[in-house]
Amino acid sequence: MRGEIIAIGDELTTGQRLDTNTQWLASRLTDAGVHVLYHTTVADDLRANVDAFSAAISRADVVVTTGGLGPTADDLTRESMAAAAGVPLELDEVSLAKIQEMFASRGREMPERNRLQAMFPAGARPIGNEHGTAPGVAMSVDRPGQGPCSLFALPGVPAEMKPMWTDSVLPAIQTLQPAPRTIRHRRLKCFGVGESHLEQMMPELIARQREPLVGITVHKATITLRITASGADEAACRAAIAPTEDEIRQTLGALVFGEEDEELQHVVLRALASLGQTLAVWDAASDGLLVHWLAQADPNGEVVLSSEVTPRLQRGERAASSAAERLRADRGADLALVLARGEIDLPVESVVVAIAYEGGVRLRQIPNAVHPDINADRSAKLALNELRKRLMGAE
Amino acid sequence: MRGEIIAIGDELTTGQRLDTNTQWLASRLTDAGVHVLYHTTVADDLRANVDAFSAAISRADVVVTTGGLGPTADDLTRESMAAAAGVPLELDEVSLAKIQEMFASRGREMPERNRLQAMFPAGARPIGNEHGTAPGVAMSVDRPGQGPCSLFALPGVPAEMKPMWTDSVLPAIQTLQPAPRTIRHRRLKCFGVGESHLEQMMPELIARQREPLVGITVHKATITLRITASGADEAACRAAIAPTEDEIRQTLGALVFGEEDEELQHVVLRALASLGQTLAVWDAASDGLLVHWLAQADPNGEVVLSSEVTPRLQRGERAASSAAERLRADRGADLALVLARGEIDLPVESVVVAIAYEGGVRLRQIPNAVHPDINADRSAKLALNELRKRLMGAE
Numbered sequence: 057m058r059g060e061i062i063a064i065g066d067e068l069t070t071g072q073r074l075d076t077n078t079q080w081l082a083s084r085l086t087d088a089g090v091h092v093l094y095h096t097t098v099a100d101d102l103r104a105n106v107d108a109f110s111a112a113i114s115r116a117d118v119v120v121t122t123g124g125l126g127p128t129a130d131d132l133t134r135e136s137m138a139a140a141a142g143v144p145l146e147l148d149e150v151s152l153a154k155i156q157e158m159f160a161s162r163g164r165e166m167p168e169r170n171r172l173q174a175m176f177p178a179g180a181r182p183i184g185n186e187h188g189t190a191p192g193v194a195m196s197v198d199r200p201g202q203g204p205c206s207l208f209a210l211p212g213v214p215a216e217m218k219p220m221w222t223d224s225v226l227p228a229i230q231t232l233q234p235a236p237r238t239i240r241h242r243r244l245k246c247f248g249v250g251e252s253h254l255e256q257m258m259p260e261l262i263a264r265q266r267e268p269l270v271g272i273t274v275h276k277a278t279i280t281l282r283i284t285a286s287g288a289d290e291a292a293c294r295a296a297i298a299p300t301e302d303e304i305r306q307t308l309g310a311l312v313f314g315e316e317d318e319e320l321q322h323v324v325l326r327a328l329a330s331l332g333q334t335l336a337v338w339d340a341a342s343d344g345l346l347v348h349w350l351a352q353a354d355p356n357g358e359v360v361l362s363s364e365v366t367p368r369l370q371r372g373e374r375a376a377s378s379a380a381e382r383l384r385a386d387r388g389a390d391l392a393l394v395l396a397r398g399e400i401d402l403p404v405e406s407v408v409v410a411i412a413y414e415g416g417v418r419l420r421q422i423p424n425a426v427h428p429d430i431n432a433d434r435s436a437k438l439a440l441n442e443l444r445k446r447l448m449g450a451e
Numbered sequence: 452m453r454g455e456i457i458a459i460g461d462e463l464t465t466g467q468r469l470d471t472n473t474q475w476l477a478s479r480l481t482d483a484g485v486h487v488l489y490h491t492t493v494a495d496d497l498r499a500n501v502d503a504f505s506a507a508i509s510r511a512d513v514v515v516t517t518g519g520l521g522p523t524a525d526d527l528t529r530e531s532m533a534a535a536a537g538v539p540l541e542l543d544e545v546s547l548a549k550i551q552e553m554f555a556s557r558g559r560e561m562p563e564r565n566r567l568q569a570m571f572p573a574g575a576r577p578i579g580n581e582h583g584t585a586p587g588v589a590m591s592v593d594r595p596g597q598g599p600c601s602l603f604a605l606p607g608v609p610a611e612m613k614p615m616w617t618d619s620v621l622p623a624i625q626t627l628q629p630a631p632r633t634i635r636h637r638r639l640k641c642f643g644v645g646e647s648h649l650e651q652m653m654p655e656l657i658a659r660q661r662e663p664l665v666g667i668t669v670h671k672a673t674i675t676l677r678i679t680a681s682g683a684d685e686a687a688c689r690a691a692i693a694p695t696e697d698e699i700r701q702t703l704g705a706l707v708f709g710e711e712d713e714e715l716q717h718v719v720l721r722a723l724a725s726l727g728q729t730l731a732v733w734d735a736a737s738d739g740l741l742v743h744w745l746a747q748a749d750p751n752g753e754v755v756l757s758s759e760v761t762p763r764l765q766r767g768e769r770a771a772s773s774a775a776e777r778l779r780a781d782r783g784a785d786l787a788l789v790l791a792r793g794e795i796d797l798p799v800e801s802v803v804v805a806i807a808y809e810g811g812v813r814l815r816q817i818p819n820a821v822h823p824d825i826n827a828d829r830s831a832k833l834a835l836n837e838l839r840k841r842l843m844g845a846e
Contacts, residue, residue, distance in 0.1 A: 067668050069487045071478030072636075072677065074471060078492075083466030092464045093499050095492035097473070104488050111506075127647050128657070128667070163799065163818060167647045187822040215824040271467070343750060344743035347760050351739040352827070356762050363760040365742050367752040432747070 057233060059090035060116040062098060062108055064124035064133055065212060069099040077122040077217060084221060088229050089237045090118055100130040102139075109140035113197050113205045118229055120221075123212030125190040127170040133209050134193060138177035141197045141207075145175045151182045151191050158189050183208065183224045188216040194228065206232060239286045240293035242301055245314040246279040247441050254279055258307050261300070268296050270304070276433040278319070313444060320440035321349040327447040328359045328391070335443075336362050336389035338379055339436075340369035340396045341407045346436035362387045372399045373408050373419055380412035390414070395439040398424075407435045409442040418446055452628060454485035455511040457493060457503055459519035459528055460607060464494040472517040472612060479616060483624055484632035484681060485513055495525040497534075504535035508592050508600045513624055515616075518607030520585040522565040528604050529588060533572035536592045536602075540570045546577045546586050553584050578603065578619045583611040589623065601627055634681045635688035639699055640709040641674040642836050649674055653702045656695070663691050665699070671828040673714070708839060715835035716744040722842040723754045723786070730838075731757050731784035733774055734831075735764035735791045736802045741831035757782045767794045768803050768814050775807035785809070786841075790834040793819075802830045804837040813841055 061081050067073040078095050085092050094115065098108040105124070112119045124133030138145045152174035159166040173190050176182060183192030193209040208225045210217045230236060246254065251274045255262055262270050268285035281304060285296035305312055314323050328335055337360060339346045344365040354360045364383075369375055376396040384392035391413050398406030404423045411418040422438050424431055456476050462468040473490050480487050489510065493503040500519070507514045519528030533540045547569035554561040568585050571577060578587030588604040603620045605612045625631050641649065646669050650657055657665050663680035676699060680691035700707055709718050723730055732755060734741045739760040749755050759778075764770055771791040779787035786808050793801030799818045806813040817833050819826055 066666060067677075068474075069477060069490060070481045070679075071474045071476070071487075072666070073668065074474045076469065079463075079466045079469045081466070082464060086465045092466075093494050093496060094503070095464060095490075097490035097492075099488050101488060108489070128650055161799070164645070167651055169647055169651070215822045339746075344739055344746040344758065344760075348739035348743040351734075351760050351762070355738060361761075361763075363739065365739075365746050365758040365760070366756075367746070367750060368756075 057090050057118060058116045059085045059092045059118040059120070060112040061085070061092065061095045062112055062119065062121040063095070063212075064098055064100070064105065064121060066100045066130070068097050068123070077212060077214060080214070080218065081120050081122065081221065084226065085118070085120065085229075087239045087241070088226060089233060089239065090229065100124070100132060102132050102136065105132050105136035106139045109136050109207075113140060113199065113207065117203065117205060118232065119205060119207045120225065121207075121209045122217055125173065125192070125209060125211045127167070127172050127189070131172070134172075134175055134177065137180070137193060137195065137207060137209060141177055141179075141195065143178040146178050147171075148174050148176050148182060151176070154191070155189050183210070183220055185211065185216050185220055187219065188213055190216070192220050192224070194224070237286060238289050238293055239284065240290060240297065242283040242285075242297045243316050244281045244283075244301065244304055244308075244312050245316075245318055246281065246308060246311045247277065247313055247320060247437055248311050249279070251279060254308070254311070258304065261304060261307070268300050270300065276430045277437055310445070310448065313441070319349065319353075320437055320444060321353045324440050324444050324447065325350070325353050325359050327444070331447070333359075333390035334361050335359055336383050336387035336392045337364070338369070338383050338392070338394045339363070339365045339439075340367050340394070342395055342432045342436035342439070345432050346393075346395055346439050349436060349440075361389045367397075369394075369396050371397045371408075373410070373421055376408040376410035377412075377417045377419055380410035380417055384412040391443070393439060393443055395435060398422075405431075407438060409439045411443055411446050413446070418442070452485050452513060453511045454480045454487045454513040454515070455507040456480070456487065456490045457507055457514065457516040458490070458607075459493055459495070459500065459516060461495045461525070463492050463518070472607060472609060475609070475613065476515050476517065476616065479621065480513070480515065480624075482634050483621060484628060484634050485624065495519070495527060497527050497531065500527050500531035501534045504531050504602075508535055508594065508602065512598065512600055513627070514600060514602045515620065516602070516604045517612055520568065520587070520604060520606045522562070522567050522584070526567070529567070529570055529572065532575070532588060532590065532602060532604060536572055536574075536590065538573040541573050542566075543569050543571050543577060546571070549586070550584050578605070578615055580606065580611050580615055582614065583608055585611070587615050587619070589619070630683070632681045633684050633688055634679065635685060635692065637678040637680075637692045637696060638711050639676045639678070639696065639707050640711075640713055641676065641703060641706045642672065642708055642715060642832055643706050644674070646674060649703070649706070653699065656699060656702070663695050665695065671825045672832055705840065705843065708836070714744065714748075715832055715839060716748045719835050719839050719842065720745070720748050720754050722839070726842070728754075728785035729756050729783075730754055731778050731782035731787045732759070733764070733778050733787070733789045734758070734760045734834075735762050735789070737790055737827045737831035737834070740827050741788075741790055741834050744831060744835075756784045762792075764789075764791050766792045766803075768805070768816055771803040771805035772807075772812045772814055775805040775812055779807040786838070788834060788838055790830060793817075800826075802833060804834045806838055806841050808841070813837070 063078045068075045124131045156166045180195035190211045196204045271282040285293045287293045347363040376394045380392045380394040394410040396408045406423045409420045458473045463470045551561045575590035585606045591599045666677040680688040682688045742758040771789045775787045775789040789805040791803045801818045804815045
């Protein structure tokens, strides 16, 4: 089955905004066994949109579009779909009522222009959107000489598009497939080593033609190893992935901190919760990123009793150490984590991580001479990783 | 002048890698006065590549491609260009010698397959590549009935592609333009109103054919109005933009909080600094995002004396109000900003913003029933915006 993706908007064609939706949709389509040959990005121009839709419909069995479903004059997706399919636009009363309710639930009246979002090409079905006013559009377009093309139009807002894909589009695509081939991924998250060093530790595991394939990506000092296997079903994929995962874990040991979407803060908070221990945090080196991540992962403050952010802490190990002991006592927490800037007289910029616990303080000074864009992220991750190692008793 | 961009590679069409080259090229082409109507991303498939090249050549005066210039069998750009232009591939001895030197300088012998990188469509010129083995390809394709199309093929490695654009492609495009147009943008940032309501306030300003054009985009509750003007030079663009900017500012008033990359925290901190006032913050509703943004923008704590993050604050106005007064006194700050969760018994989820100042507390309870993915962002922005209004004396 052949698929294409169309992303719509001047903000994309002019380069004003980076399009991440297309990549997201492309990997989901690929995982669903659809062969994606083209992506097209098109400006807010009716003629160009109709041409793009017509070309995609003629080439692909499944076309997924993102963007152009808003209530404004330059949202042309509905109109372009209708023109490419050669049908008129019609008002869907049910969708109109839903849009009005959505505004009412926010205590607002629906602006007249949002009525546009209830217009659909004749024969199309709305795709429910729980998180916004714009319903998606699903329709089947007949093609002389070949089977029909299934067209799915989704909004450009990722928070709306992604659940609509998962709840509506993916199931619909799966029913279209004769004998679906399953593709599964397994991601292992690593921290505490550079990419090239990690590659040297496992050269044959990341060979290009390997099956299952192991991909390596780095984002802000966190390394993700992605194992990809294909098989008849989920169980076959899992069976193919398991030995490779074991080999990676044996090779990398404690460098692997988590799986899939886990981040260091999730692992640390889970460990603290299982130990029944509480934490107090003082961040003087990551612009509050350390505190933000912990608060996100512990929204009701069950583990993290208190968090303070202030750069107004003396540099160096002694200041961090005494700050950690003071913080632990003041807040009555089992552990206190302090992230501070390192001594100023070191050859490279560094951070200090101090962890105060019953009867002692664990102290580390770590060089942080990387690109300024990732220094704050890396500092916060260094602090979480030191806490993780402490909790694992990994030295 | 019309332009298109083609990005080539299975790693892009399958979603394995995020394409950032296209956005980079799109914004450079736009700023060079080229109207970009389409981007196309195509898999490593000869037929699909030739079709993509042919379609782009027929539609655009300038086509820039990225990727597919490597030495392997699935690098198809040179072959596709030749096929689309209807000319054979020929070996360029000079380029071959350069590639051999490049390997020699690294103490290696050139693998035979790299010979491919010295093959060019008949009539094409190599584009020098200081940072890799793959030279780019520049050629002019005649089109019956219209002027020639200029084709520029660049490698997919950003560190190679970008200098090649700057050193070779941009100058070539500038010479192609009869009277080279300069394009400039001006961005105004707004907060505190929904997208469609803001559009209703200024329908003729965002008309599609307007000159200068005003684009509107929303990101996590912040609305960006982007004025785009083209003219003979920078001064002409500025002159064209000024009256539109004035009109927008008069129409939207205090809804406009900043310009270009400014965020609410920058505006608030600048206002506090100019008043010589200090701030203490307590965040119980944005997972520390409020505190993180302020710390990023005030890295040495010159304005923000202290920041605490804890969800452990009672809901509602009374708790927030007394917390703000206490915080202001404890920290000896001129202003205290408290962001808390709203009363639980309201019809919709809401946040409370309390600002304690000399002799009073400013209190607002604001509904926050939007998607969970942006609730934290919106809450933090609501707090900053209330503080901004207080500092502006805007009520």
